[in-house]
Amino acid sequence: MNNRHEKIIQLVNDRGSITVNELSQVTGVSEVTIRQDLNILDRGGYVKRIHGSAVAPESDDVSSRMRTRYAVKQSLAEFAASQISEGESVFIEGGSTNALLARTLSSRSDLTIITVSHYIAHLLRDSKCEVVILGGQFQKCSESVVGPLTRYCVQQLHFHKAFIGVDGWHPETGFTGRDMLRCDVVNTVMGKATHTVALTDSSKFGLVHPYPLSMEHKFKQVITDDGLSIETREALVNENIQVELVERPR
Missing domain, CATH: 3.40.50.1360 (Rossmann fold)
Structure with missing residues (x-):
């Protein structure tokens, strides 16, 4: 996991949900790169990718x-x-x-x-x-x-x-x-x-x-x-x- 991935996880957890476009602007990389990042983080269970956005992973742990x-x-x-x-x-x-x-x-x-x-x-x-x-x-x-x-x-x-x-x-x-x-x-x-x-x-x-x-x-x-x-x-x-x-x- 690189520094950009850690920043994405933090942003998603802080906001609950964030669009690919916003992540692209904040991190300074293309939307294509962000989508690739989200695929990696989704597979790892760090975020959940939905159409055009990422949301915090669902959990019943309060x-x-x-x-x-x-x-x-x-x-x-x-x-x-x-x-x-x-x-x-x-x-x-x-x-x-x-x-x-x-x-x-x-x-x-x-x-x-x-x-x-x-x-x-x-x-x-x-x-x-x-x-x-x-x-x-x-x-x-x-x-x-x-x-x-x-x-x-x-x-x-x-x-x-x-x-x-x-x-x-x-x-x-x-x-x-x-x-x-x-x-x-x-x-x-x-x-x-x-x-x-x-x-x-x-x-x-x-x-x-x-x-x-x-x-x-x-x-x-x-x-x-x-x-x-x-x-x-x-x-x-x-x-x-x-x-x-x-x-x-x-």
Whole structure:
């Protein structure tokens, strides 16, 4: 691996996704060379090459994902935390940005946090807030619980807001996820009478994954960064979804 390859990996991890044209401009080599580089890095598992771009490799390891676009995700977490009122019960599903949200809320003693994520529960082990972790089949790769028992637990609880991590959104598919069992739990949450929030950075928009989210029940709100395209924002607003754009750290 040469210095250019290392720079490409760093750029992809920092931004979540970046086009071949941008990489060509930043590194000072041709787009043909960049495509060759991406083929090598894709085979090695360092990045994932898609049409015209490179994206960070997909992983269910939350610690690894937190390091990707960390500054952006922390800004999103802080904004989301500001939307939570005193005395509320909050469901936090899982994923890297939601983990940062939980950590941001950990000093507040006026909240109850409900989660399916053992990773998030562990982050909150010394927190001042109340923590409720749901039961179910433990999914080792994501450190979350899934399955019928988890759905039952969700149905038995009430919460004011639910923060959900998503893996993709496309105008033709809507919101999608990579894991069928986790999507099943999320769709149970979406069916409850609560304020549902998709909390994710803008790199997820334009991506398509196998399993649909919120087909019957739409998200009430999306919190993402200002890298979101105007067209995507308009499409979400046209679905009566409140869109909050958080300025990316410069």
